[in-house]
Amino acid sequence: MHDDSPLHNASIELLNEEFPDRWIGHGSNYATWPKLSPDIHPLCFFLWGYIKSKVYEKPIAPDGINELCLRIHHAFTEIIPEMLEAASKAYKERLKTVVENDGNLVDVHDDYENKPVQNNIEAVRWMSD
Structure with missing residues (x-):
């Protein structure tokens, strides 16, 4: 579960940088995920x-x-x-x-x-x- 902690936000930023439009999950720029x-x-x-x-x-x-x-x-x-x-x-x-x-x-x-x-x-x- 994502709790908006800075650690999780950093992980999301890294995923968006390394895998733009290629990963699915909370915070993805590619696809939304049911909360x-x-x-x-x-x-x-x-x-x-x-x-x-x-x-x-x-x-x-x-x-x-x-x-x-x-x-x-x-x-x-x-x-x-x-x-x-x-x-x-x-x-x-x-x-x-x-x-x-x-x-x-x-x-x-x-x-x-x-x-x-x-x-x-x-x-x-x-x-x-």
């Missing part, structure tokens, strides 16, 4: 986890930057339209749940088996501006 919405947006609940799981299936050597880049590229090329359709459907259902709960704390469930997620984040809070 305080982890695990509701498809980039959080689907894309980043999927990419990370593919990239780190096997260890990468500390000096393996080229291999890391290749794995990231390969992981993105493995995404098929049906996966994006499922993420879109899940996103709509998650938003519906948030609205039904008046923006309050909601349980996060596996979108395929409707079971509670077994990780450190069992719930998310949707907060409006």
